[in-house]
Amino acid sequence: MALDDHTLKAIREAADIITGSKYVTCLTGAGISVESGIRPFRGPGGLWTEKGEPSMDGYQRFLKDPEAYWRRRLEQDSEFGISILNSEPNPGHYALAELENMNVLKYLITQNIDNLHLAAGSKNVLEIHGNGQYLRCIDCSTKWHKDEFKLDSIPPYCSKCGGIIKTDTVMFGEPIPSKVLTRCFEESEKSDCMIVAGTSATVTPAANLPMIVKRNGGVLVEVNIRESHISYSCNVNIFAPSGEALPLLVEEIRKL
Numbered sequence: 001m002a003l004d005d006h007t008l009k010a011i012r013e014a015a016d017i018i019t020g021s022k023y024v025t026c027l028t029g030a031g032i033s034v035e036s037g038i039r040p041f042r043g044p045g046g047l048w049t050e051k052g053e054p055s056m057d058g059y060q061r062f063l064k065d066p067e068a069y070w071r072r073r074l075e076q077d078s079e080f081g082i083s084i085l086n087s088e089p090n091p092g093h094y095a096l097a098e099l100e101n102m103n104v105l106k107y108l109i110t111q112n113i114d115n116l117h118l119a120a121g122s123k124n125v126l127e128i129h130g131n132g133q134y135l136r137c138i139d140c141s142t143k144w145h146k147d148e149f150k151l152d153s154i155p156p157y158c159s160k161c162g163g164i165i166k167t168d169t170v171m172f173g174e175p176i177p178s179k180v181l182t183r184c185f186e187e188s189e190k191s192d193c194m195i196v197a198g199t200s201a202t203v204t205p206a207a208n209l210p211m212i213v214k215r216n217g218g219v220l221v222e223v224n225i226r227e228s229h230i231s232y233s234c235n236v237n238i239f240a241p242s243g244e245a246l247p248l249l250v251e252e253i254r255k256l
């Protein structure tokens with residue numbers, strides 16, 4: 001789809017703002033991964049829209065019976081897990097990695113668990129909901145890559161502290177590991193510009209991050225396929241697929 005003049009103008013405007021900013025960060029969500037074939041949870045075509053939302057007390061149920069959780073996981077990986085396994089970064093992910101390379105983007109905060117930002121080459125990444133490729137001890141937060149972990153009991157226990165191990169992905173009802181959450185708030189406080197891409201930023205605590213930037217007098221640049229909950233708070237709205245808009249944004253920034 002060719003972008004219309006209005007959208008191209010918004011991209012040029014965003015490039016100006018970003019170039020004039022001192023500390024640019026980015027918040028991404030499911031929308032940026034849709035173009036890599038990963039189904040979103042919410043909204044049209046979402047897994048939860050079709051199958052119903054998972055129970056809000058997933059973590060409590062895990063704590064009550066971690067063995068049952070692990071048995072379920074081993075029996076069949078979820079449809080979502082399989083779509084992650086077969087997906088690759090798209091031009092939107094690569095554009096954000098490029099912006100970091102250019103020293104324009106300082107930090108990237110993502111709500112996605114699909115590892116695609118890291119796969120695209122981004123280094124300064126905070127994964128607010130964890131990473132589906134890793135396992136984590138719920139007590140000391142030590143992480144293991146799934147491929148490197150030897151499952152010798154169900155549930156598995158941490159070799160360092162004896163805590164129960166689960167996937168790194170944050171469940172409903174599970175507190176976000178405080179270290180990563182603190183870092184997300186720190187980065188937002190530092191930002192005088194935040195790019196909000198592929199997310200309507202409706203789910204807290206991620207939803208609070210752009211508001212911190214705004215409150216501190218910073219600017220928000222939205223890249224979403226359509227108008228969203230956050231649109232009215234943003235200084236520039238780019239309504240286009242991030243896989244098309246972000247590479248153009250990089251091009252425009254290079255010209256400046």
Ligand SMILES: [Zn+2]
Nearest residue numbers: 137140158161
């Ligand atoms: Zn541990």
